[in-house]
Amino acid sequence: MTVVIPPVFLAIDMFNLSHFRMILIPALWSGLWAGMLLTVVQSIQVIPTLLQAEVYEEQAAAISVHSHSSSKGAQTHQHEAESWQPQNGWERTAYTAAANISLAVGFALLLGAASNLRGGIGHWRNGLLWGLAGYTIFFVAPSLGLPPEVPGTEAANLKDRQLWWLMAVIDTAIGLWLLFFSKTRLNKLLGSLLLISPHLIGAPQPDVHGSAAPAELANTFIVATATANAVFWLALGSLMGLFSRKNQVIKK
Amino acid sequence: MFSVPLLIDNIDALSRSDALKDKILPSLLAGVLGLVLLYGAGFAETAQLHNAAHDGRHSASFPCH
Numbered sequence: 001m002t003v004v005i006p007p008v009f010l011a012i013d014m015f016n017l018s019h020f021r022m023i024l025i026p027a028l029w030s031g032l033w034a035g036m037l038l039t040v041v042q043s044i045q046v047i048p049t050l051l052q053a054e055v056y057e058e059q060a061a062a063i064s065v066h067s068h069s070s071s072k073g074a075q076t077h078q079h080e081a082e083s084w085q086p087q088n089g090w091e092r093t094a095y096t097a098a099a100n101i102s103l104a105v106g107f108a109l110l111l112g113a114a115s116n117l118r119g120g121i122g123h124w125r126n127g128l129l130w131g132l133a134g135y136t137i138f139f140v141a142p143s144l145g146l147p148p149e150v151p152g153t154e155a156a157n158l159k160d161r162q163l164w165w166l167m168a169v170i171d172t173a174i175g176l177w178l179l180f181f182s183k184t185r186l187n188k189l190l191g192s193l194l195l196i197s198p199h200l201i202g203a204p205q206p207d208v209h210g211s212a213a214p215a216e217l218a219n220t221f222i223v224a225t226a227t228a229n230a231v232f233w234l235a236l237g238s239l240m241g242l243f244s245r246k247n248q249v250i251k252k
Numbered sequence: 253m254f255s256v257p258l259l260i261d262n263i264d265a266l267s268r269s270d271a272l273k274d275k276i277l278p279s280l281l282a283g284v285l286g287l288v289l290l291y292g293a294g295f296a297e298t299a300q301l302h303n304a305a306h307d308g309r310h311s312a313s314f315p316c317h
Contacts, residue, residue, distance in 0.1 A: 015277030023282040038311075046311045083299035085306070092307070099308035102293035109286030113279040139313055148313035161315035162295065225311050 022120070023112035026243035031105030034236040038104065039097040041231050045224045047096075050150060051088075053213040053221070057152030060212035104236060107134060111240055114173075118181065124241040131237020133176055139229040141172040141195075145203025148225040152212035156204035168198040 086092040111130055115121045121130055142165045149155060171194045178191030211218055293305050294314045302309075302316075309316045 015281070016273045017278075019274050020278035020281055023278060024285075027282070027286075042307070042311050047307060050307060050310060083303060085303035095304040096307040099293045099305035100311075102289050102305075103308060103312060106286045106289030106293065109282045109289065113283035113286065116279045116282070117275050143313050146313070146315060148310065149316075151310065151317070155315075155317070158315060158317065165315050225313055228311060229313070 019116065022244065023109065023116055026240055027105055027108035027112045029243045030236055030239035031108040032101055033239055034108070034232055035101030035104035036097065037235050038100045038228060038232040039093070041228045042096070042100070043093060046221070046228050047093075049217060049221045049224055053150030053152055053217055056212040056214070056217075057150075060152060104232070107138065107233075108236055108240055110134075111237065112244070114177075115240070115244075121237075121241040121244045123245060124238040127237040127239065127241025127244075128234055129237070130240065131233040131235070134237060135230055135233035137169055137172045137176065139226070139233070141198065142168045143222075143226070144168075144199055147218075147222050150211070150213050150218055150221045153218065154206045154208060154210045156206045160204040164198065164201075164203045167201075168203075171195065171198050 086095045111134055112121075115130055121127050145168060146155075146161055146165060155161060175191045175194035178187045178194065182188055182191065292301065294309055294312065296302070306316070
């Protein structure tokens with residue numbers, strides 16, 4: 001008797017579904033918990049600064065609208081005010097939590113994808129190292145050129161900044177990978193070059209630096225986000241290690 | 253006479269296809285899924301999405317506005 005295998009099963013056989021599940025399930029759980037943790041840490045030390053800066057931004061916008069000036073900041077602000085935005089308070093926090101969890105699951109999937117190529121994370125202590133790498137790639141490297149900004153800060157063209165951000169992230173990721181995992185000196189050298197190249201090129205800067213908020217507020221914001229993101233990434237990495245391990249145990 | 257190199261070739265081909273099935277393809281799929289989520293929450297320009305994720309984007313230091 002000949003057994004006919006439907007093409008769907010052949011397609012599934014093309015890749016190992018259980019390995020994909022071993023990335024997906026820990027990523028969902030780690031993203032959920034780390035995203036919630038980030039929301040708590042943020043609402044304690046990041047959001048108060050952000051809200052303070054928004055008051056300055058609104059004042060500046062009101063003044064420039066009143067004097068019929070067409071400054072870029074005022075235009076952006078008005079454009080945002082026209083469309084829906086969450087009410088301050090619980091609604092705004094809930095949407096921020098949802099955004100944080102989505103970002104966290106996204107980051108966790110990338111962490112899981114990268115570590116799967118190296119045989120998985122397996123332990124929360126290894127997870128801390130993967131988390132540290134994520135923090136360096138997605139926060140430290142781009143922030144060196146484009147520091148975290150409170151609303152109402154003058155900045156260069158959005159598309160240019162996004163492109164530079166993307167370049168910094170990709171270069172740092174490949175750079176760290178080559179530096180830590182490649183065996184030849186030439187590749188390690190190439191990795192180091194990739195790590196510094198975005199900063200040699202330099203991030204796009206605005207023609208005139210300025211902000212509606214005072215400079216201390218901008219500095220407080222940088223310290224606050226640097227701390228919150230460090231806590232978040234270390235938690236995300238170690239949770240990925242913890243949940244990947246559990247998942248493997250269950251599988252056995 | 254040709255059996256030994258042939259066997260080695262086969263093992264090589266087998267482990268290569270295993271690496272593809274176990275590592276590369278699952279990682280690729282997870283990576284693409286992660287990028288889609290990051291794009292939606294961090295970069296999509298729809299006003300509603302931007303305003304909902306506004307504080308998260310500022311905090312994550314994504315280029316915003």
